Amino acid sequence: MKLLVTHFVFVPGGKRTKEDFDRVRALLEADGHQTDALTLSDPEKATLSDHIEELCDRIEKTGEQRLHLVGHSYAGFVISGAADRMPEKVERLVFLDTLIPESGKSLLDFFASAGIDPADFGVPDWPPFAEKLVFDRATFKAIPKTYIHCLASQFLVMTENVVAHVKTHLEQENWTCLEIEADHYCMIKVPELVAKAIVGDQA
Template structure:
């Protein structure tokens, strides 16, 4: 049995992976879909990227099975941080239309000007959290701004994970991930997939995503 740790993108909790989690568990695997600090019912406006990574590292270290880490969008930052630190056995890293940072980079530095404008507009109320854009689901929560702004520190150990996959969503305009997908497609250390859907892959293409993940188990 493999344990899948699923890390959601901005404003979302583990619930965003429900359709994918159902398919993975039906195949006999364990699924831990995380809701990071501040993205559930308990606000944590002071949470930053380090605290999100620490929360996910603790989950990974408590697992005895082989792990597959999956990060959607912002969750890619956390996946890299966990893989760089965790002593647990990680079989694969899967970035789903997600940021893949180098040390010293942040969501703010990696994203597009349009998304920076969204962050600025969303943080005007208190300067600590970014409210979800108006087209997000009601379950979305204000996202701690420091997690978008803080630069990640990596040793490079995450690159030692034997399998690294990138799943791009190519059915939406304004994606900050298309150039990254193209670059990784030419990198022999990576396996890449392209889905013709919007950014919210776990809910728009759960069957396709689950199929990709199950191939790694």
């Protein structure tokens, strides 16, 4: 079967850097895919809106029309915001061990709703995490989406309900759900599994 060449854009969460994805990108590029990645500006000084704008700028610079955006952790909010602004340029969204954004809610709102102190998970009260993301639900629903669940994630208490929702709304909300034996930092520790999951049924 001939490989379908895809252009992936990787976005790390929090204070992580694009180098987190170096090994995953190398594997994908060895198979003929195109990849790009960006390090978001300092979350202690930037906002979620800033990060979305940074990703939108990168999307424009690729010159591609149908990109696959891969967001890890907090970056699930960033790729969702960018897809809302530029849906015509997004072929698929890949959520790598993230929460699934809800319009009108911030990352910290999810912790509050769960009755969990974000500080217990090393999530500080930085501006991007407190900013509420507002997006068009119909646009989000229409975009094909893949959720990659890390079975040994340090954030299982936050992601288990997300996985349950995705699995029960696969067709209604355009989801594919995959599971890998890895913790939250899967792209560093098991890049082969992550690369395979990201490609999924695109091969």
